[in-house]
Amino acid sequence: MIEQYAAPISIEExxxxxxxxxxxxxxxxxxxxxxxxxxxxQFGSTLVNIRHINEISGISIGNNRIRIGALTTISEIxxxxxxxxxxxxxxxxxxxxxxxxxxxxxxxxxxLCNASPAGDMIIPLLxxxxxxxxxxxxxxxxxxxxxxxxxxxxxxxxxxxxxxELLVAIEFPVPSFGFIAYFRKSGPRPALEISTIxxxxxxxxxxxxxxxxxxxxxxxxxxxxxxxxxxxxxxxxPLHSALxxxxxxxxxxxxxxxxxxxxxxxxxxxxxxxxxxxLLNDVIASSD
Amino acid sequence: MSxxxxxxxxxxxxxxxxxxxxxxxxxxxxRDKFDLTGTKLACGEGECGACTILVDDVSVNSCLxxxxxxxxxxxxxxxGLRTDQGLDPIQHAFVDHGAIQCGFCTPGMIMQAKYLVQxxxxxxxxxxxxxxxxxLCRCTGYxxxxxxxxxxASSLNNVDTP
Numbered sequence: 001m002i003e004q005y006a007a008p009i010s011i012e013e014x015x016x017x018x019x020x021x022x023x024x025x026x027x028x029x030x031x032x033x034x035x036x037x038x039x040x041x042q043f044g045s046t047l048v049n050i051r052h053i054n055e056i057s058g059i060s061i062g063n064n065r066i067r068i069g070a071l072t073t074i075s076e077i078x079x080x081x082x083x084x085x086x087x088x089x090x091x092x093x094x095x096x097x098x099x100x101x102x103x104x105x106x107x108x109x110x111x112l113c114n115a116s117p118a119g120d121m122i123i124p125l126l127x128x129x130x131x132x133x134x135x136x137x138x139x140x141x142x143x144x145x146x147x148x149x150x151x152x153x154x155x156x157x158x159x160x161x162x163x164x165e166l167l168v169a170i171e172f173p174v175p176s177f178g179f180i181a182y183f184r185k186s187g188p189r190p191a192l193e194i195s196t197i198x199x200x201x202x203x204x205x206x207x208x209x210x211x212x213x214x215x216x217x218x219x220x221x222x223x224x225x226x227x228x229x230x231x232x233x234x235x236x237x238p239l240h241s242a243l244x245x246x247x248x249x250x251x252x253x254x255x256x257x258x259x260x261x262x263x264x265x266x267x268x269x270x271x272x273x274x275x276x277x278x279l280l281n282d283v284i285a286s287s288d
Numbered sequence: 289m290s291x292x293x294x295x296x297x298x299x300x301x302x303x304x305x306x307x308x309x310x311x312x313x314x315x316x317x318x319r320d321k322f323d324l325t326g327t328k329l330a331c332g333e334g335e336c337g338a339c340t341i342l343v344d345d346v347s348v349n350s351c352l353x354x355x356x357x358x359x360x361x362x363x364x365x366x367x368g369l370r371t372d373q374g375l376d377p378i379q380h381a382f383v384d385h386g387a388i389q390c391g392f393c394t395p396g397m398i399m400q401a402k403y404l405v406q407x408x409x410x411x412x413x414x415x416x417x418x419x420x421x422x423x424l425c426r427c428t429g430y431x432x433x434x435x436x437x438x439x440x441a442s443s444l445n446n447v448d449t450p
Contacts, residue, residue, distance in 0.1 A: 002310045005293045005356060030352040033313060034333055047310045051357055075346070099422025100400065102334055105348040191421030192335055 004046040011168055014050055015137035018164045021046040025166065027071055028105040030098075031114045044163075056109075056168045059083060064174050070109025070167045074098075074121065077108060086174055089124045089181035089200065096120065096185055099192050109167045112152065115159045118195045118219035120185065125149045126216035126226055127181045127202040130172040134165040144168070153223035178204045182282045185218075186271045187262075195219045196263045197271045199251075201279045205287050208238040215276075220255035220268055227254045230276070239284050248276040295359040300368030308355040314348075315339045317355035318365060326366035326395045330424075337423030340396040340403075341365050347403035349422070366395035369402065378402055378440050385436040389427035397423050401437045409444040416441070 004021065008014035017023060022044035026032060035041035050056065050071060057071040059080050066086065068077065077083060078094035097103055097120045111121045112132060131146040149170070152159050161167060175181075181202035187193030198218035203210035213234045215227040230251045237243055257268035292307040299322065308317050318324045318341070328338035332351050339350040342364040369376040378401050381387070388394050397420070404411050404419050411419075416437050417430075425433065 002291055005291060005310045007356075007359065026354055026357065028352075029354045029357060030334060030349070033352045033354065036311060037332075043311065047356070049354070049356055049359075052360070099334070099337070100403075100419045101337060101340055101347050101349045101422045102352070104346045105343075105353060191418075 002043045002045065002047045005049070006046055007049045007052050009052045009054070011053060011055060011135050011166065012137070012142050014048060014053060014166050015135050015142055015164070017046060017048055018166060019137040022163065023048045025050055025113070027051070027107040027110040028073065030102050030106045031110060050166070056166075061086070061174065065171055066174055068108055068170045070112075070169055071107050072109075074103040074106050074108065074111070075100075077121075078103060087124070087128060087181070089127060089183050089202070090121075093120055093124045093183045093200075096183075096190070102192075108170060112149070112170070113159060113161065113167055115153050115155075115157050115223070116194075117156055117222060117224055118198065119224060120195065120198060120218070122149065122153075122224040123183055123198050123200040123216045123218050124181065125170060125172070126224060127183075127200045127214045128172040128175065129214070130170050132161075132167055133169045133171060134161055135168045136162065136165045146171070150226050155222050176204065178206065180205050180283065180286055181214075182279050182286075184275050184279055184282075186275060194262065197257070197268050197275065198224075199272065199275045199279060201276075201283060203234075203283075205283060208284065208287060209236050210234050210239070210283065211236055215251065217251065217255055217272060220257045220272055222256070225255070227251050229254050234280075239280055244277055244280045247280065248273040251276045293356050295356055297358045297360060298362045300364055310354070310356055312355040313351055314341065314343075314353040314355045314358055314363070315350035317358070318350060318363075324365050324367050328392055328395060330392065334422070335424070336393070336396070337400060337420075338393050338396040340399040340423065342399060342403055345403070345406060347400050364399075366399060369398065376402065377443070378405065378437070381436040381440045382433070385432045385439065387429060387432040387436040389425070389429045393423060393425045393427075397425065397433055401433075401440070404437065405441055405444065409441060411437070411441045413438050 006017045023046045024044040026049045057069040130149045183200040185195040185198040200216045203213040213231045218224040252269040252272045257265040330336045330338040334349040334352045341350045
């Protein structure tokens with residue numbers, strides 16, 4: 001039960017409260033409301049509304065790195081001209097995220113901390129080698145640490161973020177010239193759909209081959225994951241149909257989907273094969 | 289007694305103070321504390337859009353928003369659209385186009401339309417459809433709803449064009 005409500009205006013104030021009490025963080029609230037109402041999640045003793053911490057909101061670019069504040073909404077990502085120019089895959093993913101109203105309130109930090117294996121924004125962030133910046137209060141000051149998004153999740157709904165840590169931003173290098181990235185998600189409807197599977201591929205395309213290849217798959221294992229074996233298979237090789245077909249089989253093999261209300265494990269593996277082929281064909285089409 | 293949180297915000301243009309339980313939704317606050325029952329509870333999980341309101345000029349599902357998160361912000365509901373001059377042009381367009389059947393989705397549809405037209409007065413038919421994805425009409429009267437919003441968008445464009 002909530003015994004205390006806090007609306008800090010700085011990271012310092014927020015992390016102090018989180019250090020002193022068993023806190024539940026409120027950002028957009030679109031997941032928190034559903035999960036607490038259904039009993040899937042219990043409130044901690046303190047509800048910490050981070051809405052008024054200006055320094056964790058907004059998109060900035062400097063030192064060849066892109067920084068997205070944890071409180072940035074999915075709509076703000078979708079509407080950012082800078083992100084559209086430098087990392088269009090983020091906007092492409094945001095465009096498939098829930099509905100207009102949810103995009104307007106849901107935050108990128110919340111999407112990460114909710115740690116759904118099907119969390120849409122996680123896939124492009126994995127492709128971009130993004131890191132999560134976590135802040136906590138220790139020995140009279142704020143300390144931060146960076147955790148790669150690929151190492152952030154520990155299970156469905158669980159992360160390696162400690163309860164006293166606040167996710168303040170996501171950072172990644174500005175992609176180099178020639179970097180391409182594509183995202184696709186599967187579901188029976190185009191909107192308001194929790195992905196049956198989601199998948200992304202990225203790299204530098206040169207002579208019909210991907211270099212520094214990255215592939216990420218969602219809703220196909222307890223956590224969204226990088227498909228490292230597929231990446232190694234594709235690295236530097238021309239994307240001929242035999243290779244694409246081999247990559248599709250390997251992608252299905254590298255995942256551990258479950259049977260649930262949205263799909264069977266068998267069907268998810270089938271979707272992963274089909275969507276791997278479609279994505280790699282997107283890559284080929286982009287080189288024409 | 290369980291915790292009550294005092295908040296202050298602007299509701300339909302008027303400064304307002306209220307105390308709310310920290311886990312109350314903005315929707316429950318509007319309906320139960322302010323008697324503003326134009327904002328509807330239907331699915332209660334962000335799928336249907338009947339509870340759409342504007343917060344700082346942006347549309348959100350009030351069923352998924354915490355009431356405490358209204359603190360310090362500008363909240364507008366369907367009741368706030370009417371001015372001394374009468375109904376909002378979007379409300380007129382819904383009436384003129386017969387874009388209302390049972391009416392239950394209408395407040396949410398109109399608030400989402402208000403957001404769309406404010407954000408982009410030149411919003412296209414395709415963009416209108418994409419941005420109504422989070423609003424369900426179980427009478428399935430979508431065509432007339434899109435017609436109404438497109439009509440407002442085009443008349444605003446004509447006004448803006450010298």
